[in-house]
Amino acid sequence: MEGEIDYEGLPDHAGLGVHMLAGALAGISEHAIMFPVDSIKTRMQVLSPSPAALYSGMSHAITRISSTEGLRTLWRGVASVIAGAGPAHAVQFATLEAVKEMMGKREGSAAWLSTGVAGASAAITSDAVMTPFDVIKQRMQVHNSAYRSVITCARTVYRTEGLGAFYVSYPTTLLMSIPFTAVQFSIYEQTSRIINPKRAYDPLSHVAAGGIAGAVAAAVTTPLDVAKTLLQTRGTSQDMEIRQARGISDAVRLIWRRDGFKGFARGLTPRVLTFVPSNALCWMCYEFFKAALRLENGPPPRTTQV
Template sequence: MIEEIDYEGLDHESMAINMLAGAMAGISEHAVMYPVDSIKTRMQVLSTSPAAVYSNMSEAFTRISSTEGTRRLWRGVASVIWGAGPAHAVYFGTYELAKELAGGNSNGYSFVATASAGALATIASDALMNPFDVVKQRMQVHGSQFRTVAGCFSSVYKAEGLSAFYVSYPTTLTMTVPFTAVQFSTYEFIKDKLNPSQTYSPLTHVTAGGIAGAVAAAVTTPLDVCKTLLQTRGSSDDAAIRKARGMSDAARIIWERQGAAGFARGMTPRILTNVPSNALCCESFVAPS
């Protein structure tokens, strides 16, 4: 006989705290590193304008600061603040609820329960965050005329419809799988090498987490470049880019225009944005309560 789930018995207070903590962490993570993320977007966008082509991160920062002002690097930050809070709250809330319903909290560690909860949490949070990420990148690109998040949402929707906010969603989910796999496998490997005795060591977890974030970010940069092309296609003056319908189209265009090197664009700033967030994330998971 199947035992009924006692929804009233779930620890709602703990879930609320996890959701709030996740929301605050998400907002802080994205906001603090936002200028670096803006540079990453600029470097990844395929542009026909020489003024919008940057060979490295230093050049991008110098040119953007001197010609557009450093404040330009913050344009669109409101979009990630609006989206990151709810998306991270949904992630942690979905993860905890799904794990509880699958018995992951009462029957000891369960790989199936944990993995399933993580997958559902990712699908839910990315579905919420994707439109905000599209708006963010539309506001970050060179020559963007969008000044407000609401104005960008409205303009993109009127010109391209709802699909513009989700054309990159399958690519985003595809990127999450290898990112997570590389992140956790690297983290465990580095942690065991640095702390074979397995004693509690915050520095070990932070260091291993930071390195794992860097490796995972580097490995998945090609998918991130494809995602950027899809999310900024409506701002491009290139007909082929504007007609891109998915990851295969994006990958083909990048390969034809820039070859293998094109898939590494923006790798340095992408690594820099992931190192601190993953370091803090890994430490928070293992910190004693």
């Protein structure tokens, strides 16, 4: 066999900067490519009394949006997520690697604990950066949004609702992101150990492990994502009860009273469909950039060839 490189064992020439840059590039790639599906997910999760803003499923949403607003609408707000994804993912992966290093290499059940703690820590720091950008993004994604630019949206929200509007969903986001990130990183690490035991640079194994991790994490945290969407888009609603929601308890009560259990599954399909390829892409890009940036010279490491 030739070309086999244990890329995780390469000399750490660039230190923490490698993980930050790799994470930033991976995050931007992930969010930009899957943004239209995320827009559909947001539309499906918003509680609205308007029949024009109600969608029975993903295909129905695509058909209605394309015929009444044009598919370009699905890209509205992408500038906000790109602006936030870079620094947020840089912080996320830097925290992940730092905590994993601090806790040391572990095996068996201890490995799940190590990656879980590292993932939860990464969620706390990255969400502190990303939440305001996510609020702006979702305000621009909703049906009949009045906002056409990120700056205009940010200024309007700040002027009419104050700084707190950008962080009203932060506790809910953490309640969702901590288990999401912990589950994602744990499943990614353990799946990688199974399908890529030599830990060689192998894009296919990174894609497979990332996709599986994203699907599971997205599915189990969808109910919290519905509550987060309600809080982040409350300022665009004409419903005073929604506009006055102050936190996760208010959001959960509203969703339960109006839609019951099914309300917490709103947007499940597009959310999972978003995270399978986006998570796969994110991990593939992260592992690629990490390996490539850690080499002083020459091309990125090649996959194992027999």
